[in-house]
Amino acid sequence: MSIFIDKGTRLVVQGITGRDGSFHSKQMLAYGTTIVAGVTPGKGGQRFEGTVPVFNTVADAVAATGANASVIYVPANFAADAIFEAADAGVQLVVCISEGVPVLDMTRVMPYLREKGVRLIGPNCPGLISPGQAKVGIIPGSICVPGPVGLVSRSGTLTYEVVYQLTRAGIGQTTCVGIGGDPIIGTNFIDCLAAFQADPATKAIVMMGEIGGTDEQNAAAFVKAKVTKPVVGFIAGQTAPPGRRMGHAGAIISGSSGTAAEKIAAFEAAGIAVMKRPLDVVQLITERL
């Protein structure tokens, strides 16, 4: 079992012929993801890697192939329109990898998606992987193995670090989700925690947070109220100076709100075991499985 993606995922890749899109589409195909279509306006009728049909629009791709999920690798300024297009074409899950999407674009996207009932993951995220079943995005497949841990993270490479530690210790994963570090994202910690709680294969949950905002504090309250599975957490940015933007648009501390100390305290109060460093994930998870 897994959350959000599995063997039944039929993926359309928006921007399949671009530099990042083509590179990662090859990786996703090699991993065994069912890519049923690609979209690049003006390249309809071509085939990607000799097999995947390319369409001019997502609507054409969905009509011809029954795609039920989309992944977006288009430049940031076009990402919002790509999300609208995917939602209009009727896919249920949209994963936006593009980095640098203007926040005001996202303020227009989100109410539209809520009305349509479409789940967005990202933007500015590494995507997700259900080891052994499918990967959508850019998480390296080689560092993941199937197993009982669900992982959700705001970061990309930090996610890899923790998955790598788990895999090296022989602990596999149901699904690893990188939700993205931007201020406005489609799927948050709570959405993932709820999905992992409902997934019978997930026996423990790892939550990787960051400074900035209050998502981790809200997630901690949710864990306390609704999650019966063990949760292990981490907060990156304990040494970050206040008020500075650390690359992730979301990782901003203003005043005393959103500091690492505040978030760690919220985790501890909710009974979440807090890692002091990424390596600690192995011991804390092992103790709880």
Add this chain to the structure above:
Amino acid sequence: MNIHEYQARELLRNAGIPVPPGEVATTAAEAKAAAERLGSGKVVVKAQVHAGGRGKAGGVKLADTPREAGEIAGRILGMKIKGLTVEKVLVAPAADIKSEAYVGVIVDRASQSPVMMVSPAGGIDIEEVAAKTPEKIFKTPVDARYGLLTHQAMALAFRLYDDVTLVRQAAPILQKLYRAFVDAGASLAEINPLVVTPRNEVVALDAKIVVDDNELERRPAIEALRDAASENPFEVQAREANLTYIKLDGNVGCIVNGAGLAMATMDLVKYYGGEPANFLDIGGSSNPDKVVAALRIVTADPNVKAILFNIFGGITRCDDVANGIVAAAKQFTVPVPIVIRLTGTNEDAAVKILESVGMKAMTDMDQAVQQAVEVARKGGAAA
């Protein structure tokens, strides 16, 4: 990106908001001449720096005459406010004020929408108002697809004023502020204070706009407002190389791919008893040139006693990073030891490249961080 008050005032004026006149000066003589052109009344001289609390730091002063304006400008120019040198002042007429309000719009993470905020208790203590008496701040989320609706603007304006003639002036100002916020690609736009003059006119005395960096590519007119002279030169250099760099006070230089891993690396440096010298994210799909630029920036910090690379290859290819390190070593001297941790995409190729020039790489993050901390503690002598 931050823009100066005088630039924000200009954007608001262009949006149709009543803003009193004002001129920018970079010397005392210019400030005196500007005050003369504004007429015979009192003027206010205001430091133009990207820092809050200018008034409390002595960067905002009243002058009775143009001569005094020149003298005050001479004192404010060159002053340091929160570490930033004042290069420019704004000279504006000192308005008589009946009341001060706060109006602003920000992108709110929780509601995932812009939120318009107003408070009748405006002025320099608005942050204290927000902290101590939040009930005096009124907020309305805006559906970005439709913008701030007239009835929403009216309802907020009624929170500011009882007099309907003032309400009818303030409501359009709120809508114009919202439009200026969207047109600038801002993450924050505020007027503080929005004042009522003795003639019952509602005018914007001070303006602040923070622009979302991700909007700049498609808004060249806004990008042109950037004042690179007011930013840290290394941070400017980093931005031009498409890196994110923030200088800190420690001695372990960190070069990492990905913001989350970069923060976790800094934290781990601290965990093992060291102090990070910087945050530096080389980003995804990094090419060797970015790595060269990153090393150049970190090496330029005299506090740095050891440089730690922590690379988890995904989009970023480890061999690109290794090639960058080798290229940098050919272009300039790196005066301190480099500790390299690489794992992930093309890791084997990277190790070969580094070994060909006598450098080593590790695969374990904790080991690499401990070694870098140790090297830095010994003052940069090889471990």
